[in-house]
Amino acid sequence: MAMKLLVVEDDKTTADFIARSFSDEGHSVDCLASGREALAQASASAYDVLVIDRMLPDLDGLSLLRALRAAHVETPAIFLTSLGGVDDRIEGLKAGGDDYLVKPFAFGELSARVSALGRRPPLREAETTLHAGDLEMDLIRRRVIRAGKEIDLLPREFSLLEHLLRNKGRVQTRTMLLEAVWDIHFDPQTNVVETHISRLRAKVDKPFERELITTVRGAGYRIAE
Amino acid sequence: MMAQGPTMRLWRSTPVRQALLLVLVVALLTLTSLGAAYLKMRSDTARAIHNDLRQELAAFDVSATPGALATLVAARARVTDPAETVYAFLGNDGRYAGNARAVLTGGQVRLSALDASRPLGDAGYLHEIERLSGGVLIVAESLAPIARLTDTFLSLLAFSLGPTILVSLGLGVLIARRSARRVARIEATLDDIAGGNLAARYDTCDRSGDDISRIGQGINRMAGKQQTATEALRQVTTDIAHDLRTPLQRLSVLLDDLRSHLPADGPASDLANSARGETERATDVFRALLHIAQIEGGEPASRFGPVDLVATARQIAELYAPTADERGDQLVLDLPDLPVMITGDAGLLGQALANLVENALRHAPAGGTLTISVTSDGPAADLTVGDTGPGIPEAERANVLRRLYRLERSRTTSGNGLGLALVSAIASLHEAELSLADNHPGLRVTLRFPRRA
Numbered sequence: 150m151a152m153k154l155l156v157v158e159d160d161k162t163t164a165d166f167i168a169r170s171f172s173d174e175g176h177s178v179d180c181l182a183s184g185r186e187a188l189a190q191a192s193a194s195a196y197d198v199l200v201i202d203r204m205l206p207d208l209d210g211l212s213l214l215r216a217l218r219a220a221h222v223e224t225p226a227i228f229l230t231s232l233g234g235v236d237d238r239i240e241g242l243k244a245g246g247d248d249y250l251v252k253p254f255a256f257g258e259l260s261a262r263v264s265a266l267g268r269r270p271p272l273r274e275a276e277t278t279l280h281a282g283d284l285e286m287d288l289i290r291r292r293v294i295r296a297g298k299e300i301d302l303l304p305r306e307f308s309l310l311e312h313l314l315r316n317k318g319r320v321q322t323r324t325m326l327l328e329a330v331w332d333i334h335f336d337p338q339t340n341v342v343e344t345h346i347s348r349l350r351a352k353v354d355k356p357f358e359r360e361l362i363t364t365v366r367g368a369g370y371r372i373a374e
Numbered sequence: 375m376m377a378q379g380p381t382m383r384l385w386r387s388t389p390v391r392q393a394l395l396l397v398l399v400v401a402l403l404t405l406t407s408l409g410a411a412y413l414k415m416r417s418d419t420a421r422a423i424h425n426d427l428r429q430e431l432a433a434f435d436v437s438a439t440p441g442a443l444a445t446l447v448a449a450r451a452r453v454t455d456p457a458e459t460v461y462a463f464l465g466n467d468g469r470y471a472g473n474a475r476a477v478l479t480g481g482q483v484r485l486s487a488l489d490a491s492r493p494l495g496d497a498g499y500l501h502e503i504e505r506l507s508g509g510v511l512i513v514a515e516s517l518a519p520i521a522r523l524t525d526t527f528l529s530l531l532a533f534s535l536g537p538t539i540l541v542s543l544g545l546g547v548l549i550a551r552r553s554a555r556r557v558a559r560i561e562a563t564l565d566d567i568a569g570g571n572l573a574a575r576y577d578t579c580d581r582s583g584d585d586i587s588r589i590g591q592g593i594n595r596m597a598g599k600q601q602t603a604t605e606a607l608r609q610v611t612t613d614i615a616h617d618l619r620t621p622l623q624r625l626s627v628l629l630d631d632l633r634s635h636l637p638a639d640g641p642a643s644d645l646a647n648s649a650r651g652e653t654e655r656a657t658d659v660f661r662a663l664l665h666i667a668q669i670e671g672g673e674p675a676s677r678f679g680p681v682d683l684v685a686t687a688r689q690i691a692e693l694y695a696p697t698a699d700e701r702g703d704q705l706v707l708d709l710p711d712l713p714v715m716i717t718g719d720a721g722l723l724g725q726a727l728a729n730l731v732e733n734a735l736r737h738a739p740a741g742g743t744l745t746i747s748v749t750s751d752g753p754a755a756d757l758t759v760g761d762t763g764p765g766i767p768e769a770e771r772a773n774v775l776r777r778l779y780r781l782e783r784s785r786t787t788s789g790n791g792l793g794l795a796l797v798s799a800i801a802s803l804h805e806a807e808l809s810l811a812d813n814h815p816g817l818r819v820t821l822r823f824p825r826r827a
Contacts, residue, residue: 160620166627204616231619236673253623253657256630305692331693335725336658338732338793344696 152176152197152267157187157213158229159205163252167200170256171263184208188216191224197267199226200259203241211244218245225266229254238334257368261320279314281361281372284353286314295357305330306349313362313372322369346370389553393546397539404535412527416520420500423515427502430459430513440465440508447471447511457495458516460485465509476512478503483512497521556586563593569675572601604671615664622660626653662792669799674719681720682713683748683757683823690727691746694735701740708747714755716823718804723757726800729793730759730819738763738816755825760818771810797821 154171158164159182168178179196181187184205191199199217203210214226228241228249241249248262279286284295291307293300302310309330313321323342327333346362354360361372434446440463447463451473454461462472462485474494477484483501487494498521501514559576566574575597576590629650636643668674691707698705727746734744742762749756766774775798797819801808807822 160623162624163620163627166631231616231623236677239677251661252619253626253653255626331689333689333693333724333728334721335728337693337728339694339697339735341693341697344700348696 152263153195154178154198154200154263154267155187155191155196156180156200157184157205157210158182158200158202160202167256167259170260174260182206184210184213188213191217192220192222196224198263199224200263201226201228201246203228203230203237211240214244214246227259227262227266229259255367257320257365258322258324261322261325261368264319265316265321265325279311279317281314281317282359283357284314284361286311293353295353298356300352302349302352305345306352309345309349310353313370317372318374320365320369320371325369389550390546393542393549396546397542400538400542401535404531404538408527408531408534412523415523419519419523423500423517423519424502427500427513427515430461431502431504431511434504434506434511438506438508440467440469443506443508443511444469444471456487456492458518460494460499460501460512460514462512462514463509464512467509469509472512474514476514478510478512483514485514553586556590560586560590560593563590563597567593567597567600569672569678571676572597572604607667608671611664611667618660619657622653622657626650626657629653659792662796666792666796666799669722669796669803672803674722675803678717678719680715681718681723682715683723683755684709684712684714686720686723686727687746687748687757690724690731693728694731697735698744701735703735703738703740704743706743706745708745710748710750714748714750716755716804716825718823722800722803726797726821727757727759729797733793733819734759734761734763734817737761742816750825753825755823757821757823758818760813760816762813762816765812765815765817766810768812774810775808 154176156164156167156171156178158167158180161182164180164182168180171178179190181190182205184207187199187201187205188208199214201210201214205213208216210228210230214228217224217226225247226245228237228246229252230237230241230249231252237251238249247266250259250262277287277289279288284293286293286307288311293302293307293310309326312326312329321329324336326342327337350360350362354362363371363373365371434443438446444463444465447461448471451461451471454473456473460472460474460476462470462474462476464470464476464478473488473492475486475488477486481503483503485494485499485501495516495518498517499514500517501512504511504513563574563576575594629646633643633646633650636646687707687709691705695705731744731746738744738761743760744762745758745760747756747758747760749758774794776795798808801821804821805824807820809820809822811818811820
């Protein structure tokens with residue numbers, strides 16, 4: 150699904166690359182280098198996601214988003230930060246941000262996070278089962294059945310599969326999974342997520358013909374629609 | 375600072391202690407001078423009584439017969455109150471005369487009243503015995519004057535010392551209360567600054583100019599300088615961060631771009647991939663250094679909250695369990711059933727533990743045992759990670775906590791050399807003691823946290 154994005158970034162090389170990469174993925178992108186212009190632009194037209202650099206020459210990213218939120222512009226926003234501070238994430242969330250990404254980042258990470266923000270499915274309170282192909286997850290009895298066979302999962306394996314199912318069709322990066330499933334906001338130096346995924350695959354995919362959990366090279370994991 | 379009652383606090387304040395010392399000195403001086411005067415007057419009085427007794431005895435005729443002496447004594451006894459002076463004569467022929475009963479046993483005299491109408495004094499007696507040709511003559515005089523003297527001195531002591539003690543103590547407590555409030559404000563300011571709020575100041579309206587206010591102003595000057603230095607450092611850090619990250623970001627963007635224009639397989643693509651990898655490594659080291667600098671700046675301490683070490687241990691153990699399993703390592707959890715609460719930052723503590731676990735996974739050979747334990751004993755809580763790897767020689771243990779330091783044998787293993795430095799910074803932030811010890815065999819790293827009520 151194509152989205153309309155506003156990128157507010159004063160570094161031209163980075164901004165150009167982001168715009169080109171999103172365009173290649175089929176989204177339409179507006180680029181601005183000034184916080185003040187962005188404030189006017191984001192208030193005037195409807196975007197699916199705002200990508201905002203925290204350090205801008207005139208109006209900084211945090212103030213820009215605070216001003217937008219004060220004016221009831223609720224467009225999902227992700228901060229790009231070059232500060233890398235311990236408090237960056239908390240400050241960003243306080244200012245009304247939905248996510249943040251530390252520079253330098255790989256485009257795959259930004260793309261996955263922007264997709265997650267832009268296509269948030271409407272909350273269905275009564276949802277008690279999740280499906281993917283011949284797999285069914287019963288959220289109440291906490292059971293997973295594939296092709297009529299019950300699969301025995303550890304609690305964390307269940308949460309991991311649940312998160313992938315809830316974001317069916319969208320790439321989930323390693324860091325996104327760490328944040329959502331383990332509530333961990335630092336970058337482990339070892340391949341912990343890969344190991345958890347391979348454990349999950351051994352139970353969910355290996356005994357069956359079709360592979361549900363796919364690896365998206367250089368980005369992360371996805372369960373196909 | 376440990377919590378303590380207001381009484382304890384008052385007791386430990388300098389003015390109260392000084393007042394008590396003053397009271398002690400004054401009391402000792404008064405006691406010494408009054409005591410000396412008392413002893414002098416007491417011995418004078420005793421000597422006067424003795425002289426009286428000797429004169430009394432001298433009045434009796436030494437050569438008189440027992441009958442005459444008994445008559446003389448009886449006449450004197452009749453008109454004398456035995457509560458003041460006792461006369462007694464024990465004749466050799468068994469005659470007895472006197473105003474009280476006196477029994478002589480081996481040079482000691484025991485006196486008792488003859489009848490209830492003429493009681494003896496209760497202050498005791500001084501006596502003189504005279505052996506005459508006709509019998510033994512005993513004259514005893516009451517010690518009442520000495521008892522009265524003692525009473526006088528005791529009341530003198532009470533009237534002079536009592537008010538001194540009360541007034542000095544009262545003044546001491548009053549002064550202590552006043553200065554305690556200011557000292558408490560200084561303490562609160564220092565705690566605030568130590569807690570990461572460098573903008574905290576001792577109130578500037580205290581213009582009394584005494585020692586306490588001078589200390590307060592000194593603290594303000596010190597905090598001001600530290601704040602300026604920290605802000606300058608933060609500004610420099612932010613500038614460097616921004617100035618370095620932007621080219622790094624461009625570099626990775628350009629490399630990604632380059633990669634997309636190269637055939638997927640081939641030497642050119644491999645080179646681009648390696649370059650991209652190196653960019654990531656540079657970023658990684660840079661990010662970790664900035665992170666350590668910020669933690670050392672103490673700012674995260676301002677948003678500390680309660681953290682359960684047991685929950686943190688479970689979270690991290692659960693995260694690394696499959697990785698340890700894959701290596702054939704045994705991951706052992708030694709945790710109490712109840713939470714062990716400390717004050718801190720849950721995210722940073724999780725990261726510190728994760729770094730320790732990763733260190734163990736990286737440096738210990740596969741197939742070993744990795745133990746995570748949490749113990750609490752009263753004022754401290756320990757978080758320990760032990761492995762069965764090669765350990766760290768004692769001489770190297772302090773070095774490995776330094777940034778970018780790596781043991782010779784670790785040069786070839788992965789890791790940026792900042793893991794333990796970050797653990798060390800997180801430990802200091804939490805006022806925890808970080809110790810590296812021999813695990814017989816292997817390395818045992820312990821973080822000992824102070825527990826607050």
